[in-house]
Amino acid sequence: MMLVANALVAVVAALHLYFLVLEMFLWTKPLGLRTFRQSLEKATDSAVLAANQGLYNGFLAAGLIWGLVHGVPAFAFQIKIFFLLCVIVAGIYGAATVSRRILYVQALPAVLALILLWLA
Template identity: 45%
Template sequence: MSKLAAIAIGAIAVLHSYIAWFEIFAWTSVGPRVFSNFPPDLFEQTKALAANQGIYNAFLAVGLFWSLFIRDAKWQRRVSTCFLLFVATAGIFGAITVSPRIALVQTLPAAIAMALLFLTGKNKR
């Protein structure tokens, strides 16, 4: 994996770590700033749902971090691709069901990271 692809994957993992943190631990304080178009009374009522969603974002982050430490190039690429596809899919679903902005935050970076992964690693198949 190229350094550029690894940096992109690491950045996405950090982003999902942040998302997991605020959904699990700071939904009522950070959530209203992130989702300013939602009614303020929604956040306390959905605290448990957000925490559950945060666990899934934590899984995405852990999978992406894990992919950076896999030594076998073929499996590193496969695991990275798998978790980037999960992120992109979650972004598309979020864009459709919540806000189109989610596609810019999740799907676009995942697509860029996948492109970097494949374009810079052609000779390592």
Template identity: 45%
Template structure:
């Protein structure tokens, strides 16, 4: 796997570990600030954010497996799956929540896919 692809996959993985932490463990302290959740909605959104964080954790796990799995073909499959899911989720987030998500999630994931397949 090209080093550029590995770096981009690691970056996307770290972004999703951070998002996972913001939506679960750090939701009340840091997450509400980062996501701009009004104080009146913090408690009512807590369970949904935790569930959403769980999915981001799964994406990070797939990307991590793409980086460390010993069989190169399987590692590439995990990386492809993780990056593709992140790219699609980023597009959906940009359409339904805020355009900024496209740049935070989709762009790095697409760059990672490009590096994985074209370098």
């Protein structure tokens, strides 16, 4: 069960690395424009804010990866729990303020990983 839980934590980390790339490097490119459903003008105006947001997503990914590679299982568990909770809070806030889609793309995988960690 722990293997499956850790695999899902890795998926959540990979998603946040992908968000980092989208927000920091592809925000004004065709993929970024399509993903976030915005015009080039709006994306250009908000590119600095998006890059900042991408950096924070990178920190979330780094924390989850830290939890996956830490050598002390009890501490690794605590790290993963903390960063999954951060992802969930960020996903709920994003869903409430930006788009409900964020709840499903960001928060739901983290909730599932959190549940699996607790069950393992």
